[in-house]
Amino acid sequence: MKRNQRILLASAALALMLCSSSALNAQTRVTVGVTETIETYNPYGDSVSLLYGIWSEVTGPFCTYNYAKGDFEGRLAERWKVENPTTWIFSLSKNYKFNDGSTVTADDVVHSLMNRVIGDPQSKQKASVAPSVVKAEAVDRFTVKIITDKPTAPLLSFLCDRLIVTSKAVFDKYGRDAADKEHMMGGGPYRLKELIPGQRLVLEKRPDHPDAKKHPRAPDEIVYRIMREPEQRVTALLNDEIQIAQFVPPHMRQRVQSTKNLRITPVDSVEIMFLAMQPKPPFDKKEVRQAVCHAINRDQIISTLLQGEASRLDGPIGPGQYGYDPNLKPKMNYDPEKAKKLLAQAGYPNGVDVELQTPVGRYTLDKQITEAMIPMLNAVGFRAKLLTPEWATLWANVQKGTIPFYYMGRGSVQDPSAALHQYFHSKETPRIGYVNPKLDELLDKEQQELDPKKRRQYLSQAMSILTDEAPACFMWRHKLLWGLNNRVDYKPLPDARIYGIDMAVKR
Amino acid sequence: MTSYLARRLAGTIPVLLLISLLVFLLIHAAPGDPTLLLLGEETNAADIAKAKAHWGLDQPIYVQYGKFLVSVAGGDFGKSFKYAEPVIGVIKSRLPATIELAIFAILIATLMAIPLGVWAGSKPNSWIDNLGTTFGLFGISMPSFWLAIMLILLLAGVLNILPTSGRSTYGIAGPEQTGFYILDSIMQRNGRAVWDALTHIFLPALALGINMLGILMRVTRSSILEVMNEDYIQTARAKGLRENKVVWRHVTRNALIPVITVVGLELGTLLSGSIIVETVFSWPGSGSLLITALNARDYPLVTGLVMIYTAAFVAINLIIDGLYAIVDPRICY
Numbered sequence: 001m002k003r004n005q006r007i008l009l010a011s012a013a014l015a016l017m018l019c020s021s022s023a024l025n026a027q028t029r030v031t032v033g034v035t036e037t038i039e040t041y042n043p044y045g046d047s048v049s050l051l052y053g054i055w056s057e058v059t060g061p062f063c064t065y066n067y068a069k070g071d072f073e074g075r076l077a078e079r080w081k082v083e084n085p086t087t088w089i090f091s092l093s094k095n096y097k098f099n100d101g102s103t104v105t106a107d108d109v110v111h112s113l114m115n116r117v118i119g120d121p122q123s124k125q126k127a128s129v130a131p132s133v134v135k136a137e138a139v140d141r142f143t144v145k146i147i148t149d150k151p152t153a154p155l156l157s158f159l160c161d162r163l164i165v166t167s168k169a170v171f172d173k174y175g176r177d178a179a180d181k182e183h184m185m186g187g188g189p190y191r192l193k194e195l196i197p198g199q200r201l202v203l204e205k206r207p208d209h210p211d212a213k214k215h216p217r218a219p220d221e222i223v224y225r226i227m228r229e230p231e232q233r234v235t236a237l238l239n240d241e242i243q244i245a246q247f248v249p250p251h252m253r254q255r256v257q258s259t260k261n262l263r264i265t266p267v268d269s270v271e272i273m274f275l276a277m278q279p280k281p282p283f284d285k286k287e288v289r290q291a292v293c294h295a296i297n298r299d300q301i302i303s304t305l306l307q308g309e310a311s312r313l314d315g316p317i318g319p320g321q322y323g324y325d326p327n328l329k330p331k332m333n334y335d336p337e338k339a340k341k342l343l344a345q346a347g348y349p350n351g352v353d354v355e356l357q358t359p360v361g362r363y364t365l366d367k368q369i370t371e372a373m374i375p376m377l378n379a380v381g382f383r384a385k386l387l388t389p390e391w392a393t394l395w396a397n398v399q400k401g402t403i404p405f406y407y408m409g410r411g412s413v414q415d416p417s418a419a420l421h422q423y424f425h426s427k428e429t430p431r432i433g434y435v436n437p438k439l440d441e442l443l444d445k446e447q448q449e450l451d452p453k454k455r456r457q458y459l460s461q462a463m464s465i466l467t468d469e470a471p472a473c474f475m476w477r478h479k480l481l482w483g484l485n486n487r488v489d490y491k492p493l494p495d496a497r498i499y500g501i502d503m504a505v506k507r
Numbered sequence: 508m509t510s511y512l513a514r515r516l517a518g519t520i521p522v523l524l525l526i527s528l529l530v531f532l533l534i535h536a537a538p539g540d541p542t543l544l545l546l547g548e549e550t551n552a553a554d555i556a557k558a559k560a561h562w563g564l565d566q567p568i569y570v571q572y573g574k575f576l577v578s579v580a581g582g583d584f585g586k587s588f589k590y591a592e593p594v595i596g597v598i599k600s601r602l603p604a605t606i607e608l609a610i611f612a613i614l615i616a617t618l619m620a621i622p623l624g625v626w627a628g629s630k631p632n633s634w635i636d637n638l639g640t641t642f643g644l645f646g647i648s649m650p651s652f653w654l655a656i657m658l659i660l661l662l663a664g665v666l667n668i669l670p671t672s673g674r675s676t677y678g679i680a681g682p683e684q685t686g687f688y689i690l691d692s693i694m695q696r697n698g699r700a701v702w703d704a705l706t707h708i709f710l711p712a713l714a715l716g717i718n719m720l721g722i723l724m725r726v727t728r729s730s731i732l733e734v735m736n737e738d739y740i741q742t743a744r745a746k747g748l749r750e751n752k753v754v755w756r757h758v759t760r761n762a763l764i765p766v767i768t769v770v771g772l773e774l775g776t777l778l779s780g781s782i783i784v785e786t787v788f789s790w791p792g793s794g795s796l797l798i799t800a801l802n803a804r805d806y807p808l809v810t811g812l813v814m815i816y817t818a819a820f821v822a823i824n825l826i827i828d829g830l831y832a833i834v835d836p837r838i839c840y
Contacts, residue, residue, distance in 0.1 A: 198791030392539035
């Protein structure tokens with residue numbers, strides 16, 4: 001071999017080595033355009049889906065809901081058992097370690113639950129994470145006992161993907177504010193690298209973490225950028241400023257799909273959309289409520305306005321949600337003639353005035369959808385008007401029970417228990433104000449029944465009463481459209497939580 | 508001048524008091540309960556009562572207002588419900604972004620509007636006058652939220668030359684020192700970060716400043732037209748001065764007084780405009796903060812922000828009054 005050839009070969013080998021070494025060390029980063037704001041360092045200081053996901057990933061999810069299996073599965077809490085109707089025992093994994101190498105123990109879980117979620121007046125999560133928890137104690141280093149004030153069958157739906165476990169030692173050493181802001185430590189596969197409130201949050205992968213080892217193609221960094229405007233998210237996706245865009249509106253789907261290297265992935269959300277009716281005149285009559293349900297052509301709205309991006313609900317919940325019963329009866333099909341007859345039976349043969357209230361911009365095409373409902377209601381004899389108050393006003397009045405007729409969504413319904421209690425149990429909230437002792441009894445029973453089979457039966461019976469009595473007409477679950485760059489493999493979750501560990505980046 | 512300033516400063520106290528009372532009453536009268544909005548959907552009556560007691564919302568409104576005034580007198584606006592941090596600290600962390608944006612919006616507006624207005628006014632009914640007038644009308648008529656979206660579509664989307672939103676690209680800027688990204692990057696001699704910050708600020712500043720640009724352009728044009736007919740301008744021309752010199756030295760200087768007044772008034776509009784523009788461009792300033800605070804019915808933060816905005820507005824007017832004396836030596840206080 002000539003000298004020049006040898007030099008050339010050596011140079012090529014060196015270049016190859018350098019390239020492969022740099023490829024091995026290359027940082028992969030995925031930027032996600034999200035709609036919810038990231039405003040505080042305090043992981044317990046807000047109660048929104050996205051943040052539960054992010055903080056859970058930093059601190060290691062306590063447990064998680066597997067939508068494919070339709071059941072909960074362990075993470076930091078490897079397994080659990082119900083010792084008696086008000087006492088749950090959780091066994092922790094010994095492999096979860098904080099950023100400083102110390103092990104996540106039962107003391108940290110107890111501290112997080114009792115001192116941060118329940119005891120801290122600055123916590124915004126007590127109602128969502130631990131509504132019935134009265135006590136948590138460490139049985140040993142890796143076992144936690146949680147005691148509730150009443151039998152709470154859906155306890156896992158409160159704790160999983162929501163309970164954020166932070167270090168007790170760090171809290172004791174630095175105090176709450178400094179612990180959160182300057183020494184944020186978790187036992188999860190990612191750690192907090194940067195937070196600029198109102199702008200972005202950056203997570204960095206912990207390569208030594210057991211979950212990170214299991215998912216080597218998960219991105220080294222995830223940047224969450226706040227982008228509230230759909231146009232902004234879609235444009236940024238097209239420009240490769242972001243690789244994942246949350247919630248692409250149906251009318252922008254084509255723009256994304258027609259772009260090379262981009263795709264749309266739809267996912268059925270767990271947010272149920274419904275028309276709620278307070279049982280006050282004219283909605284005090286069951287026939288009027290049923291007439292509303294038969295008047296709305298849900299299939300038409302789904303196929304036209306929503307361009308097929310929603311799944312019709314024939315009861316309070318749909319497939320994949322806990323307790324879904326495909327044989328639930330009755331079904332409120334579109335039947336305008338029946339609606340007219342029901343309205344006449346109720347004593348309104350010449351029609352009746354109603355005012356439908358809707359939020360604007362909170363749910364996909366909420367204003368346009370309710371605008372389309374008005375002529376449908378008028379066609380069967382209602383004289384309907386649409387009102388569009390500002391969200392904070394509408395929400396406050398819904399919670400006080402002063403709005404007779406409104407379009408609303410209820411998110412995070414993996415297990416429907418909390419949602420059904422909130423809206424339909426007579427002793428919970430006045431949001432709808434519907435009173436039915438039989439329904440109350442069934443809802444109480446399902447909440448206290450720890451046998452899954454029996455609990456599903458109670459839920460099914462309760463949902464059948466609700467569909468027939470129609471204090472609400474159940475409309476659909478939106479399909480959430482996610483815009484994705486083809487460099488990223490990712491299956492979005494129905495609850496809109498985002499876990500970097502579920503992503504795989506093509507290097 | 509000193510006594511005039513002292514009188515004006517003393518006059519701001521009742522203004523601020525009145526504004527604080529109005530804001531306090533209005534935000535408390537607005538429907539929406541912060542405890543319900545902040546504690547989540549599943550919250551119960553006991554937790555709501557506990558939160559109300561913690562935030563002092565269980566006390567009569569006049570007691571709440573009295574306590575607020577006492578703490579404001581000591582420089583404390585209370586603690587934000589949402590952020591659980593002192594209001595002043597939260598506002599301080601967001602204000603530099605808004606000030607930076609406002610400065611750039613003013614720069615864009617004045618640097619374009621004044622030459623355009625002078626040019627249009629000095630050549631009435633010419634093509635440049637028609638073009639300038641149309642442009643001014645466009646600037647005044649366009650709602651900033653629509654213009655912002657159009658700018659994103661055109662400059663970030665179709666042309667792909669600017670980022671869609673945010674204040675900086677992750678990983679480029681150095682550590683924050685003053686909170687003004689461009690200034691920080693210059694101080695750190697980080698040219699890449701300066702350029703990155705400039706590309707991020709351009710679109711929101713343009714969306715924010717274009718309305719001001721339209722108004723300033725039209726005011727400058729009218730003012731120039733008025734001064735052009737003054738006798739001393741005819742005298743200047745009769746002396747044989749070149750038209751350019753007449754326009755820029757004699758006409759423009761005299762025509763600028765009403766323009767300065769409008770700049771001052773428009774600064775207030777700029778602050779309120781920033782609320783929308785910051786939200787559309789995800790600009791982490793005090794405008795988007797106000798929207799977040801309003802949506803959460805975060806009473807202390809809303810009141811604190813409005814008070815700061817009011818104080819800024821009053822201060823701007825004082826500065827503008829001071830500027831009159833510099834621009835027009837005939838004015839003295």
